[in-house]
Amino acid sequence: MKILVAVKRVIDYNVQIRVKEDGTGVVTDNVKMSTNPPDDNAIEEAVKIKEAGKATEVVAVTVGEEKAQETVRKALAVGADRGVHVKVDGILEPLAVSKILQKIVDKEKPDLVFMGKQAIDDDCNQTGQMLSALLNWPQATFASKIDVKDNKLEVTREIDEGLETIEINVPAIVTCDLRLNEPRYASLPNIMKAKKKPIEEIAASDLGVDVSPRLEQLKVEDPPKRKAGIKVANVAELVQKLKNEAKVI
Amino acid sequence: MAVLLIAEHNNKELRPFTLNAATAASQIDSDVHAVIIGQNSADAAKQLSELPVVKKVLSVEAAHYENFTAENFAPVIVKLAEKYSHIVSSANTFGKNLMPRIAAHLDTSQVSDIIKVISPDTFLRPIYAGNAFATIKSNDAKKCVTIRPTSFDPCESTGGSAAIEKVDASEEFSNTKFIKREEIKSDRPELGTARIVVSGGRGMQSGDNFKLITEIADKLGAAIGASRAAVDAGYISNDHQVGQTGKVVVPDLYIAVGISGAIQHLAGMKESKVIVAINKDGEAPIFSVADYGLEADLFEALPQFMEELNKLNTIQK
Numbered sequence: 001m002k003i004l005v006a007v008k009r010v011i012d013y014n015v016q017i018r019v020k021e022d023g024t025g026v027v028t029d030n031v032k033m034s035t036n037p038p039d040d041n042a043i044e045e046a047v048k049i050k051e052a053g054k055a056t057e058v059v060a061v062t063v064g065e066e067k068a069q070e071t072v073r074k075a076l077a078v079g080a081d082r083g084v085h086v087k088v089d090g091i092l093e094p095l096a097v098s099k100i101l102q103k104i105v106d107k108e109k110p111d112l113v114f115m116g117k118q119a120i121d122d123d124c125n126q127t128g129q130m131l132s133a134l135l136n137w138p139q140a141t142f143a144s145k146i147d148v149k150d151n152k153l154e155v156t157r158e159i160d161e162g163l164e165t166i167e168i169n170v171p172a173i174v175t176c177d178l179r180l181n182e183p184r185y186a187s188l189p190n191i192m193k194a195k196k197k198p199i200e201e202i203a204a205s206d207l208g209v210d211v212s213p214r215l216e217q218l219k220v221e222d223p224p225k226r227k228a229g230i231k232v233a234n235v236a237e238l239v240q241k242l243k244n245e246a247k248v249i
Numbered sequence: 250m251a252v253l254l255i256a257e258h259n260n261k262e263l264r265p266f267t268l269n270a271a272t273a274a275s276q277i278d279s280d281v282h283a284v285i286i287g288q289n290s291a292d293a294a295k296q297l298s299e300l301p302v303v304k305k306v307l308s309v310e311a312a313h314y315e316n317f318t319a320e321n322f323a324p325v326i327v328k329l330a331e332k333y334s335h336i337v338s339s340a341n342t343f344g345k346n347l348m349p350r351i352a353a354h355l356d357t358s359q360v361s362d363i364i365k366v367i368s369p370d371t372f373l374r375p376i377y378a379g380n381a382f383a384t385i386k387s388n389d390a391k392k393c394v395t396i397r398p399t400s401f402d403p404c405e406s407t408g409g410s411a412a413i414e415k416v417d418a419s420e421e422f423s424n425t426k427f428i429k430r431e432e433i434k435s436d437r438p439e440l441g442t443a444r445i446v447v448s449g450g451r452g453m454q455s456g457d458n459f460k461l462i463t464e465i466a467d468k469l470g471a472a473i474g475a476s477r478a479a480v481d482a483g484y485i486s487n488d489h490q491v492g493q494t495g496k497v498v499v500p501d502l503y504i505a506v507g508i509s510g511a512i513q514h515l516a517g518m519k520e521s522k523v524i525v526a527i528n529k530d531g532e533a534p535i536f537s538v539a540d541y542g543l544e545a546d547l548f549e550a551l552p553q554f555m556e557e558l559n560k561l562n563t564i565q566k
Contacts, residue, residue, distance in 0.1 A: 011377070013512075013513065016380075016512070017377040017378075017380035017381055019381050026376075026377060026380075026381055038494075093358045094349070094358070094359070095352065095353065095356070095357070095358045095359070098353060117494070118494065120377070120378065120493065120513075121376065121377060122376050123361065123362065123375065123376055123377070123378065123493070124359070124361045124362075125340075125345045125349070125361060125362075126348075126349035126352070126359050126361060127349075128349075129319065129345075129346065129347075129348075129349035129350045129353070130349045130350070130352065130353035131353075132320075132350065133323065133349070133350040133351075133352075133353035133354050134353050137424070138320055138422070138424045138425040139319060139320065139346075139350070139425075141319075141342075141345070141346045142342060142345075142346070144487065154428065157342075158342070158487045158488075159342040159343075159430075159488075160341050160342045160343070160441070160488060160496065161430065161432040161433070161488060162430070162431045162432045162433045162486065162487070162488045163430070163431045163486075163487070164427075164429070164430045164431075165428040165429045165430075165431075166318075166425060166426060166427055166428055167425075167426040167428055168424060168425050168426070169424040169425075172424070177494070178477070178481075178494060179480070179481060179487065213358075214357070214358035214387065214388055214389045215358050215360065215385050215386065215387055215388070215389075216385070216386040216388065217383055217384070217385055218371065218384040218385070218386055219383070219384040220376070220381050220382070220383050220384075221381065221382050221384075222381065222382070223375065223379055223380065223381065223382050226519060226524075226537075226538050228537070229524070229536075229538075229539050229540035229541055229542060230540070230541060230542070231536070231541075231542045231543070231544060232541050232542065232543050234543070234545075234553075235543065235545070235550050235553040235554050235556075235557055236553075236557055238525065238541055238543050238554070238557075239554065239557040239558065239561070241541055242502070242523070242525070242541070243561060246502070246523045246540065246541075248445070248501050248502040248522070248523050248565070249445070249469060249502065249558075249561070249564055249565055
């Protein structure tokens with residue numbers, strides 16, 4: 001079984017986001033960038049499946065500018081075998097990314113495609129589902145547990161009501177929740193070894209995919225600020241304030 | 250052209266956020282039709298027909314719709330979409346799972362998780378865990394939109410009498426099989442719609458200690474929330490998680506106990522009307538959004554809180 005894992009480069013989850021003064025977006029210059037956190041879970045799961053002898057190859061793919069390749073390199077350092085970097089400048093909508101990934105799937109012919117359930121920058125939560133629609137493959141979204149059984153996967157999904165378990169036939173798409181596993185850190189020797197692993201570079205324009213934007217971002221602004229509150233001295237004062245001032249209990 | 254609302258239900262009754270999504274749909278266009286896909290779901294379809302904002306109900310029933318699998322739902326909606334300008338659903342796990350599959354089939358760029366309808370083609374949505382708001386205009390002929398339920402009031406649920414039209418089922422998608430759903434049953438209000446939420450974080454230190462929260466929640470008629478750290482640590486199940494990758498809540502009162510207030514958690518609760526933070530670390534970021542902050546050891550504060558509540562003559566429910 002061959003697993004393709006899609007990874008995205010995003011502003012690091014610990015960075016305090018600043019909106020650009022001209023309202024065209026958020027500040028990304030000199031800001032720490034990382035792999036989208038649930039994409040790390042996707043890589044980890046693929047590598048674990050390979051280590052368990054149930055997969056033969058893990059290929060990491062990213063779609064993005066020059067520096068997006070760092071996320072593929074990181075995936076190689078934690079156990080992916082090789083990488084694919086689809087180069088494109090600017091921000092693509094999930095629909096365009098899923099069309100590009102479809103082309104990569106056509107070329108690589110993986111049995112499984114893993115990725116994070118949502119990217120923490122645009123919070124769209126679309127790409128996995130869109131790719132699975134384009135391929136007409138089954139989709140297991142928000143996965144917190146994956147059991148590989150021959151040509152099937154049993155996947156536990158986190159849903160609003162609790163947990164759901166489904167069985168999907170491969171080829172299939174799985175989008176990963178943060179609770180799926182604990183991503184490992186890359187060791188220094190593995191980081192060095194990863195530098196020698198191959199990354200194939202493909203220009204998005206060579207894939208024959210229409211990636212033109214359908215959405216216009218008219219403005220990006222700060223959310224309304226909350227007014228600073230007060231500190232209360234003790235529990236009695238807190239309950240009194242909630243009862244008589246805020247009138248919520 | 251009219252707007253098509255996708256109803257969320259459990260085959261017996263509508264799930265509450267369908268009413269919020271109906272409100273959002275009606276703000277896009279007053280001509281709202283609603284599709285309900287299920288099995289033996291006639292009662293829920295009738296309920297849907299009674300929403301005054303819904304002008305027509307399309308009901309699709311088949312055995313393979315019983316468990317709401319997106320692979321089965323999407324083709325039905327894609328077929329119906331021809332007659333509609335917009336497809337709308339909630340941005341909860343139901344809509345998040347389903348809508349992109351529809352959008353891709355329609356070759357449409359979806360607009361996710363909107364918090365405001367500015368015009369029929371322009372919407373406001375949070376990005377970066379709510380640390381920025383983006384105004385997005387869709388230039389697609391057909392628009393697929395998911396709405397953040399807590400940003401729209403539920404519509405009236407009675408008084409309407411829309412016609413219910415039967416629609417043919419699509420073929421079953423055979424590569425996905427539903428096995429089971431483990432729903433955590435509780436007599437408490439639903440987290441997403443509760444008036445009061447009491448949440449615990451890593452500071453609770455164990456699942457057992459959550460009973461301090463449970464007691465207070467029961468006294469206040471509140472739902473129980475949790476930070477991701479508490480869920481990851483196994484103190485409480487995933488359906489309680491509030492935050493960027495969990496649920497978004499906007500209660501009248503949110504009490505955060507032993508929660509430091511990472512931006513990912515704030516994303517799920519900072520629109521709450523009144524926020525209380527109880528934390529022994531006076532520098533915890535949660536205090537920056539709290540209306541009332543109490544710097545205290547939660548193991549002392551929570552029993553005292555319960556005592557103080559017991560002294561009150563009346564408690565709003």
